[in-house]
Amino acid sequence: MTDSQDLPVVPNGVREIDIVGVRKGAFGAAGSGDTSGFGGLVAPIVMPGASIPPFGGWFDEVAEEIALSLADANVTGAVEKIVIDRGEMTFYVHKDALIAFVTECRDEPALRFEMCTSVSGVHFPHDLDRELHVVYSLMSITHNRRIRIEVTTADSDRHMPSIVSVYPSADWHERETWDFFGIIFDGHPALTRIEMPDDWVGHPQRKDYPLGGIPVDYKGGTIPAPDKRRSYN
């Protein structure tokens, strides 16, 4: 959201810009004799921006209840923005308020999100100071609702509060997120690697971690490793 402010292209209908990266060129051609001119294309990667109430359906009810219960708990400024996109509701929550937020989600009878079904990470290396996103998925069986919580942190400060004390099911999911992204969940009972070997170096799902692979000779030709092949964008 920072280094891309001077970019000229903003798609129509976007009220608030959430730029997570920049796309350059076309057809994956670079450095070759590109005579088409498309190689000079620069376009921001824009994620769906904040929605403005009323959201419609049960989204308004959930947003209001969360605002009320957070106010009751004297938590202010917890929600950065609410995104309603493709029929799914995402709360962008400040990480300092995450525990209070999920506690209210679980305990407030009007919300009652009984289950945290999933925790995972997304790495946006060009989203400066918000490189690492952690995505939580909460489900309410009582109300048959589902929300997503997205929390961001800078790559230079890889700490995130652990929600295991609120949702014990997040235990392995947070370990996996630590394993794959190197996000340290403070307060986790045993934050160790789960999928990779204990002595592994690096966090494989980060974008700066190479895929690896070797070129393969096949019928006289050489097929490069998957991450070295032409990438269309």
Added chain:
Amino acid sequence: MTTTADPFSGSYDTTEGTIYNLGGGGDWDTITAAPEGENERIVVNMGPQHPSTHGVLRMVLELEGETVTEVRCGIGFLHTGIEKNMEYRTWVQGVTYVTRMDYLAPMFNEAAYCLSVERLLGIEDQIPERANVIRVMMMELNRVSSHLVALATGGMELGALTAMIFGFRERELVLDIFEMVSGLRMNSAYIRPGGVAQDLPVGAEEKIRETVVLLRKRLKDTADLLVDNAIWMGRTVGVGYLDLTGCMALGITGPILRSTGLPHDLRKSAPYCGYENYEFNVPTQTTSDAYGRFLIRIAEMKESLNIVDQCLDRLKPGPVMVADKKIAWPSQLSIGGDGQGNSPEHIKHIMSESMEALIHHFKLVTEGFSVPAGQAYVPIESPRGELGAHVVSTGGTRPYRVHFRDPSFNNLQAVAAMSEGSMIADVIAAVASIDPVMGGVDR
């Protein structure tokens, strides 16, 4: 007569001759004579290659005698980096990767991924009716085959080898259908973004109809073998107990959750692929134990077969892929002399009739389609619980991030809660009742 000191069989003299005591039982006498008050805590490493751990699951057990005091699971032995690999392939190629995650339920992996991609593309409403019916039919057949393996391996682990033979025999019938329809028995890559790869071949409907009849009969045999079986009940009743509170805290879904009496099924609560149009029950039990989960799986297979019947009745001729030529996979397959090959009509169309068709084919196969930026998560009810793909796109021709919320991964967290305090033999039954598939756990 003299006696010799033999450590394994002592002897003593009588008036009738020497009596050799061969029943002394080896050297156990000296071993059990451990000092009183000694700590009898034993740590046993079970797996990852143990035949009863359902694949490559490792468990570290702490034992007091035969009672388990602590269990910890070790996973990751089957981690193959599928999610990372997908970031370097097109959206359609991703299907061939996700189908290899939970290898007993490939159709569900494909469906979960494709539904999320379709939501990102905004084409959820454009999926043809026939494609949705075929998807539901394939998923329900897959649910039967997956539950059969759960039964088979679970039975084998508890010593019921006939159940294993029966389960794998019946599963073969379902795999034959998959082979006929998709060309592959497992890892079919059949469900694709926008529809399914290929329409049902000639004769498939009849074969499915016949198989359903046969499966009903055979499933009854399997059920009769185990449902009232005293040994089976002795091994599973009251074993692997996890109540509703535990399920909620640990995020458990699927048969384990339904064995607590809660009829939570995403096919009912958040229908996808047109599940709202089918009539079926959600079987529940209130015993919260391994036996209840077994009964639920038996009942679910019957319900699945009923759904397959309804699918066959609903099948109407029509397209099986979205009409949008910018998304629909262009190529069609047909069986050539060597048993494989592209459809000659399609080759003729692109090579000698339509230049635009050739361009579309080339662009879609090499470059793939772009998916608008955003994220989506469409959960579905897999045989093991909630399965969903959190798919993030930045507008490119490749997934930016795909994370699978696999039910086995989450449900394995319950092993400790289910088996601590029980006998060591019950750990096997508890794990079998979770029915984890390590391909899905480790991905």
